[in-house]
Amino acid sequence: MSLQAATPVLAHPPAVSAAGATGLSKVYGQGEARVVALDSVSVEFGRARFTAIMGPSGSGKSTLMHCVAGLDSVSAGSARIGDTELSTLNDRQLTQVRREKVGFVFQAFNLLPTLTALENITLPLAIAGRKPNQPWLDTIVAKVGLSARLGHRPAQLSGGQQQRVAVARALLSQPEIIFADEPTGNLDSRAGSEVLGFLRDSVRELGQTVVMVTHDPVAASYADRVVFLADGRITDELLAPTAEGVLDRMRNFDS
Numbered sequence: 001m002s003l004q005a006a007t008p009v010l011a012h013p014p015a016v017s018a019a020g021a022t023g024l025s026k027v028y029g030q031g032e033a034r035v036v037a038l039d040s041v042s043v044e045f046g047r048a049r050f051t052a053i054m055g056p057s058g059s060g061k062s063t064l065m066h067c068v069a070g071l072d073s074v075s076a077g078s079a080r081i082g083d084t085e086l087s088t089l090n091d092r093q094l095t096q097v098r099r100e101k102v103g104f105v106f107q108a109f110n111l112l113p114t115l116t117a118l119e120n121i122t123l124p125l126a127i128a129g130r131k132p133n134q135p136w137l138d139t140i141v142a143k144v145g146l147s148a149r150l151g152h153r154p155a156q157l158s159g160g161q162q163q164r165v166a167v168a169r170a171l172l173s174q175p176e177i178i179f180a181d182e183p184t185g186n187l188d189s190r191a192g193s194e195v196l197g198f199l200r201d202s203v204r205e206l207g208q209t210v211v212m213v214t215h216d217p218v219a220a221s222y223a224d225r226v227v228f229l230a231d232g233r234i235t236d237e238l239l240a241p242t243a244e245g246v247l248d249r250m251r252n253f254d255s
């Protein structure tokens with residue numbers, strides 16, 4: 001049988017794909033200003049898995065996330081969430097897919113300052129015209145340890161608490177996939193490890209799918225799998241990563 005021989009370059013494709021890209025290229029600008037941010041990237045993100053996208057600054061991590069999340073268009077190739085090919089969608093349909101299937105956590109928290117923690121958590125559902133499932137909301141709020149802070153506004157919360165609000169907001173709609181771009185970039189190591197722990201627990205205990213962009217080997221070690229990017233290409237991957245193992249791979253690129 002030739003099935004084994006057809007195994008793709010990445011040795012451990014996840015059994016069920018929640019999202020992915022095939023031959024995805026992204027070019028910004030023209031002429032002198034032309035930048036190839038992604039060069040024919042093919043990758044799958046497994047369902048109920050925590051995948052980290054790791055690489056140096058400028059390697060294309062955010063661009064990959066933005067293209068697969070439907071926040072940016074692709075120059076060539078394709079990106080999909082579930083079995084929805086994003087390039088077939090118009091802007092209105094893309095907005096709908098993001099709203100219904102994707103949760104986001106950003107480095108800068110992106111909370112609305114005039115809303116309470118609870119209002120921030122439920123805002124995306126409110127925009128989509130959906131009511132939160134109260135037991136699920138209670139579960140998530142308890143999980144991220146915000147029960148006593150729901151009436152606080154972002155300015156009354158620490159950075160770690162604000163990011164936990166953002167994680168709860170992303171988890172509430174049980175999206176097909178959560179994308180987190182450097183979610184611990186603005187946090188001290190203790191608050192960062194709390195947020196990473198919640199993201200990991202959401203995968204292990206709640207079956208959530210999470211893709212996290214990071215340049216921090218310790219953050220990447222919370223994931224089930226690390227995909228390495230360099231100069232817009234996937235160069236390597238690591239399963240069950242440790243921070244040491246991730247650092248070793250990074251050193252290999254430098255040499």
Ligand code: ADP
Pocket residue numbers: 028029035036037055056057058059060061062063064
């Ligand atoms: P990373 O997240 O790994 O730091 P990015 O995906 O942000 O990298 O960027 C990859 C490359 O694409 C970089 O060279 C960056 O300067 C370039 N780039 C990213 N966004 C834009 C943009 N909107 N316009 C022009 N160039 C961009």
Ligand code: MG
Pocket residue numbers: 061062063
């Ligand atoms: Mg980035």
